[in-house]
Amino acid sequence: MAARPVPTLIAIALASALSAQAAKADQAAPTATADYIPGGRIPQLQGEISIDGVLDDAAWEGALVQEIAYDIQPGDNTPAPVKTTVRIGYTTDALYLSFQALDPDPSAIRAHLRDRDSAFNDDWVGVFLDTFNDQRRGYELIVNPLGVQADLINDATTGNEDASWDGLWSSAGKLTEEGYNVEMRIPFSTLRFRNNPGDKRWGISLFRNYPRDKRHQLTSHKVPRKSNCFLCEWTKYDGMAGAQQGRNIEVVPTLTMGKSQLRNAAGQPWQSGDSSIEPGVDVSWAPSPAMTLNATLNPDFSQVETDQLQLDVNNSFALFYQEKRPFFLEGADYFTSQFDVLYTRQIADPDFGLRTTGRTTNGAYGAIIARDATTLLLVPGVLGSRFEQLDQDANVAVGRYRHDINKNASIGVIGTFRQGDDYANNVVGMDARWQKDAHTAKAQFLHSQSEYPMRIVNAYANELGNDDTPSGDAWRMEYSFGNRNWSFNTWHMDIDPGFRADLGFMGQVGYEKSLIGGGYSWFLDGKSFNRINLRADFDVTHRFDGQLLERELEGSIGTQGPMQSSLSLHGMARKRFWRGQLFDERYADINTNFRPNAKLQLGLYLNAGTMLDLAAEKTGKRTMVEFWGNANIGRGVATDWSLVHQEMRRDGGTAFETMVLNAGSSWQFTPRQRLRLTLQGSQVERNPALYAFPVNEKARDWAAQMVYSYKVNPRTAVYAGGSYGAFMDDDNPDMFGNTRSLFVKLSYGWQP
Structure with missing residues (x-):
């Protein structure tokens, strides 16, 4: 999926026509x-x-x-x-x-x-x-x-x-x-x-x-x-002498009710699915001004709004989705480190959770304890990763502490621990950071020990090497420099094949990678285009046995201009290893966005070049176009959309063609009341004649969701909504797997 930011060539053309008029808004006297x-x-x-x-x-x-x-x-x-x-x-x-x-x-x-x-x-x-x-x-x-x-x-x-x-x-x-x-x-x-x-x-x-x-x-x-x-x-x-923080106790009871239905094909009768009534309670207490304790019983960790649709096409690694559940979001910055060793969506269905965060005279700390009703794994490898689920409970513990040596330097420790019946994963490590003026240096070292059931070991023999108790290290060192005009950074990381961070999002192991890069920025004060950035970097990745996995050189030039526009041109050339071969890939892209007026923002991303079709193990001409934007209608109505088209041409035909739509509209009646409609859809078409093995010729997936919310404040709120979705492929020409559901979620923030 394309990264967001940057303007359109249309923006540059419009800028010259509108610059005189637009500049009037910036001519107020200092x-x-x-x-x-x-x-x-x-x-x-x-x-x-x-x-x-x-x-x-x-x-x-x-x-x-x-x-x-x-x-x-x-x-x-x-x-x-x-x-x-x-x-x-x-x-x-x-x-x-x-x-x-x-x-x-x-x-x-x-x-x-x-x-x-x-x-x-x-x-x-x-x-x-x-x-x-x-x-x-x-x-x-x-x-x-x-x-x-x-x-x-x-x-x-x-x-x-x-x-x-x-x-x-x-x-x-x-x-x-x-x-x-x-x-x-x-x-x-x-x-x-x-x-x-x-x-x-x-x-x-x-x-x-x-x-x-x-x-x-x-x-x-x-x-x-x-x-x-x-x-x-x-x-x-x-x-602020005499400022008083009060009792700092908050209790938030919740009630979530839902009903779902499903059918096997279009036109067939709907059949009742799961019904649920789930009460829960969250408690927050600050026993001191620098410490907060949170507890939750039978928590509702469902998210109100759906994730943005992504396609897992021509990609060997598991997709990342943002965390949206409030219990894990608040205070998440206390647990960050250079490696992603905590990805809280891995705690999928907890029965209870406890968390504490706080500050000391010279540092900060955080801890989480939870009992998870399921065990979700991200099984990593050298060239790919995927999620697996164990049908067993797991105990979860996370701890993080940072000590500030002085205003420039700090050191920290982190640990994540998860234990099941015949499963365990433990990660411990330390890190350091130093920053002074334009210089920043960071480092982190981690060690993991794991135990997996034989079902996982047998299914992932290549990744686990038939070892049910893998262990390994991961480390990273980085230096960066940045002042008004110049930037420079270089880093090296090394992750052993046996390293596992099952509570994190580290989808690749068994490799080492080095990067060096830098850039320069020109500031053109008072000009229509007020900033120009030039950057390039070079990186090399090797497998643990010395096999070259990737050698990449890329560069970009970008600018910021009228109508809050930005424009970036980027190019990349690399050698890429895949299934025993090295392939040449190279592409160029343009990324752009601008605001022609106060009500509308438009963006465009274009990417074209020679890329690898992973399934076929052949290169071809890949093009990708994303058109996105948002518009305001009056004070309270807003729309947003993203449409992505991707095509791979090789061997005289189109190997695959994909389309993904994410669109939504919201009506904010008042600062407290909102109605949100979301539409998502995807289509994948492949040419079976261009593959040496059977592939689905066509698949479609689409869904819609509507949610009404009334929020007195972030703790006291009412949500009510429904969703509908269906899927189709060439083996099943009628829509099947149709689902629809309704839900109501109530919460009330009470401060005794």
């Missing part, structure tokens, strides 16, 4: 001088504040006043093109912020009713909080002009922003004749921080997203382009 210095002491507010988006409460007069003064992208700490005034204060139980976001053309403000964590393309303002002031992990709380919320965790050790965290806080937005206002109330019980007496010192960034012809990122402080740590640049603020 409002802040280059010598503006943020910071100060956050005062305690006197009086009540109503969170309604109207900035008329008298208590705001005693707040600390700040400005979002700098344009850090595409500007280079230049004065912000629009004025944003922020007021900050607190009471003993909450932090309060107000934003007055002025705009020279209020009609151009992008504001839509959306589900939580879905309004990132709109105008929005936000506050980012490093509550431990250690430049490791921060909260990001964002609100659009209609009051729609988003919240994320910024993990500086990985550079990732994780939107799975959902805090309980209140907000309101209001469009005005001069722009828009936002008010926020963030209870201290939602945040974790050191509850020391007296004033606290936090790192804080005030942020405004201003998307017009270009997407302007505006902050209250300067961020040098050479900086590799955005969180490290946040301004230090004092205050």
Whole structure:
């Protein structure tokens, strides 16, 4: 499936015609001088504040006043093109912020009713909080002009922003004749921080997203382009003496009810399938400001919305699907490491789960214990992997600890353990990270020991080597450099054939790989195309016995331009080993996207070249085209789509042709109410004459889902929906395996 990002050649043509008109949106006069210095002491507010988006409460007069003064992208700490005034204060139980976001053309403000964590393309303002002031992990709380919320965790050790965290806080937005206002109330019980007496010192960034012809990122402080740590640049603020976090106990009972039906072929009567009524309960308790305990009994770990459809065609490795279950998503960043040793979808059907996460004076830790009613395995190999399931219970334990030696260096340990009747997999390891200025170095070492039932050993003799107790090591070392213009990275990894991380997603073992690469970026401030990136890298992969598996050289050039567009040209040439032979592969691709107006985004991915047909063990001319986009209709209706077509031509004909559609539409009635319709479909056609063994000539798969949701907050919600799906291939010309189902899911967040 194609990677998302980058613009269309159409975007470049349109840019020249529309650049003069689009530039008007970016011509507001700067409002802040280059010598503006943020910071100060956050005062305690006197009086009540109503969170309604109207900035008329008298208590705001005693707040600390700040400005979002700098344009850090595409500007280079230049004065912000629009004025944003922020007021900050607190009471003993909450932090309060107000934003007055002025705009020279209020009609151009992008504001839509959306589900939580879905309004990132709109105008929005936000506050980012490093509550431990250690430049490791921060909260990001964002609100659009209609009051729609988003919240994320910024993990500086990985550079990732994780939107799975959902805090309980209140907000309101209001469009005005001069722009828009936002008010926020963030209870201290939602945040974790050191509850020391007296004033606290936090790192804080005030942020405004201003998307017009270009997407302007505006902050209250300067961020040098050479900086590799955005969180490290946040301004230090004092205050909040006497802040109280409350009892920090939350109980969330859940009830899930479902009914399914199926039939063997179209036109036959429906037969009743499973019916279920599953109660459960989740409990969260923070015994100290730096520690959180979570417990769940008979949890409903079903996900509300379906996974995006992927096709397992011309691919030898198991497909990866994102985790969507709330219990595992929250606090997931505590368990990340350089190797993917924890992939929580491997904990498929737990009867109960316990989790703790927290911070120490010089580190962070996390642990998970669960009892899984099934045992899901990802059986890896040198050239492929697949999932298997053992019909047995398993006990699961995961532990992770990171110790910060100083502000530049940290070391960590991680362990994953799973035990069944005649099955076991244990992984332990340690890692280290060092970062200073433009330099970053990382390393990790792991060791695994496993035991598998003979059914798995016999089925995967090539992968397991007839060994029912495989063991092995995995290690990786990496160095990277990055400043304003230059980037460089190199790494080496080595994974033994017997290494297994069954709770993770490591689908390839028995190989070693090295990479070296670098790039250069040109910044063209004030130009239509404001950035150009050039990059190349070279990598080599060998099997454990020295056999060359892959030797690859690739390069790319990309640019960012008008209408929030981006364009990337990429090329690759490689030698690839498959079933005893080396094959030559080479292709070029173009990846592009742009926004012709505030309501529409379009993207296109084109890939063409000589590729290997894995099933036939022959190369051919492969082409792939993906057209994707999203559109807003009014304030509350949104649509999104992705259509992918792939074709392999060889030996005078078309060996296979595939089509995949993922499309959806949502109607957000209010910030709390939403109706979502999802359509998915795929078609695969093969030419039997071009294969030396029997293949299905045609197969089709399609499904539809509708879900209604009403969310009082992330913990208190009602979901109701239904789904329908069917499959057909050439051996069964009528639709068969038809299924349909209905479900209702209720949850209630109670804080005693």
